[in-house]
Amino acid sequence: MLKTKELSTFDEVNLFFDNAADRLGLTNGLREMLKRPWRELQVQVPVRMDNGEIQVFTGFRVQHNGARGPYNGGVRYHLGADLEEVRALASLMTWKTALVNLPYGGSKGGVQVDPGQLSMSELNRLTRRYTLQIEHLIGPNRDIPAPDMGTNSQTMAWMMDAYGQLHGHSPAAVTGKPVEMGGSLGREAATGRGVAFLLQEAAKDLGLDTDGARIVVQGFGNVGSWAARIMADNGCRIVAISGVDGGLYNAGGLDVPRLQEYQKMTGGVTGFTGGDQISNQELLELDCDVLVPAAIDNVITVDNARNIKAHLILEAANHPITPDADRIVNEGGVTILPDILVNAGGVVVSYFEWTQILQEFHWEESRVNEELQKTMLRAYNEVRSRSINEGITHRQAAFEVGVQRVARAVELRGFV
Numbered sequence: 001m002l003k004t005k006e007l008s009t010f011d012e013v014n015l016f017f018d019n020a021a022d023r024l025g026l027t028n029g030l031r032e033m034l035k036r037p038w039r040e041l042q043v044q045v046p047v048r049m050d051n052g053e054i055q056v057f058t059g060f061r062v063q064h065n066g067a068r069g070p071y072n073g074g075v076r077y078h079l080g081a082d083l084e085e086v087r088a089l090a091s092l093m094t095w096k097t098a099l100v101n102l103p104y105g106g107s108k109g110g111v112q113v114d115p116g117q118l119s120m121s122e123l124n125r126l127t128r129r130y131t132l133q134i135e136h137l138i139g140p141n142r143d144i145p146a147p148d149m150g151t152n153s154q155t156m157a158w159m160m161d162a163y164g165q166l167h168g169h170s171p172a173a174v175t176g177k178p179v180e181m182g183g184s185l186g187r188e189a190a191t192g193r194g195v196a197f198l199l200q201e202a203a204k205d206l207g208l209d210t211d212g213a214r215i216v217v218q219g220f221g222n223v224g225s226w227a228a229r230i231m232a233d234n235g236c237r238i239v240a241i242s243g244v245d246g247g248l249y250n251a252g253g254l255d256v257p258r259l260q261e262y263q264k265m266t267g268g269v270t271g272f273t274g275g276d277q278i279s280n281q282e283l284l285e286l287d288c289d290v291l292v293p294a295a296i297d298n299v300i301t302v303d304n305a306r307n308i309k310a311h312l313i314l315e316a317a318n319h320p321i322t323p324d325a326d327r328i329v330n331e332g333g334v335t336i337l338p339d340i341l342v343n344a345g346g347v348v349v350s351y352f353e354w355t356q357i358l359q360e361f362h363w364e365e366s367r368v369n370e371e372l373q374k375t376m377l378r379a380y381n382e383v384r385s386r387s388i389n390e391g392i393t394h395r396q397a398a399f400e401v402g403v404q405r406v407a408r409a410v411e412l413r414g415f416v
């Protein structure tokens with residue numbers, strides 16, 4: 001049988017890194033420093049479950065590179081969150097924060113758990129125990145956790161509280177908190193909003209009219225649902241969406257706010273009457289203008305890359321396309337805007353949240369969104385001109401900008 005994935009996700013991200021390092025002419029020593037995580041921690045997370053029994057989960061925090069500032073990265077609660085995946089995601093945070101030019105390094109955390117199986121009080125205890133286990137690595141000037149898949153603003157409030165019990169009230173120690181706890185207006189929608197900003201800009205370059213443009217969104221969590229909703233508000237037609245339990249198709253456009261309400265009530269998208277049921281695989285291969293993978297990694301592989309019919313792919317998820325699939329899709333003439341650019345809106349507004357707290361001065365949501373737009377478009381234009389001038393893909397250009405910034409910071413620090 002054909003094995004579709006021989007490399008780990010971390011190896012795959014490093015293939016993208018190597019392509020950038022080759023063209024930037026980095027020395028072998030510098031490459032090694034930039035590739036390998038600076039620090040990795042694996043911890044046990046024992047939780048007293050509601051039935052009185054103890055269940056032991058495994059958690060991780062990987063600090064990939066801190067040359068440009070405190071590490072920053074989300075915490076993922078997911079059964080697939082093993083050390084190798086968290087490492088790959090931490091490295092993507094390094095290149096992402098550098099590409100959008102935030103004064104941060106890159107990290108990621110995770111606990112191997114299906115959060116849907118835990119009650120709120122179990123999740124609270126899990127979060128507190130995980131925070132205690134990684135407490136010595138994090139802090140407002142060390143490493144700032146944020147939400148990711150399976151976690152949300154409530155998780156961050158618990159983390160802040162657990163950290164504060166040891167270190168005193170420290171709202172700048174985590175981002176993505178509830179607004180009532182010092183979170184930033186606009187943070188929850190930020191990643192999806194960033195995706196929508198990039199679509200408007202890329203569409204101009206591709207000669208694509210976004211009014212009525214057919215968009216397919218894979219994933220209806222925080223990122224997918226906000227991206228779909230904002231793109232629909234901007235006049236796009238969201239022809240298909242998939243959630244954890246399956247996909248929906250409606251050639252005339254799905255009613256996204258109604259679907260959001262439906263998902264809130266039922267926990268999924270199945271049974272929604274405004275569209276026809278389709279499988280996740282069918283959804284990825286639909287004829288459309290724009291495909292937005294907004295769920296997990298490795299969804300476009302050599303197995304389905306040749307069947308992709310979109311003209312533009314916006315990688316709202318982290319690492320949704322394997323390197324082999326990336327090559328095939330590119331050869332097919334599809335434009336791909338890479339994850340480290342497309343989904344950077346979350347960490348950009350996490351940075352705004354951190355700066356607002358440090359200054360004790362909170363911004364209006366309109367200011368958050370304006371600054372987000374400026375930051376995203378600045379990064380897009382850098383990637384775009386590098387890609388045109390050098391005749392390279394947007395991914396290659398994005399990695400080159402990010403890797404070059406981090407390499408320069410390592411050199412300037414002069415610690416080797």
Ligand code: GLU
Nearest residue numbers: 074146147148346347350
């Ligand atoms: N978890 C998100 C990401 O992968 C956001 C991280 C953050 O807000 O720092 O980019």
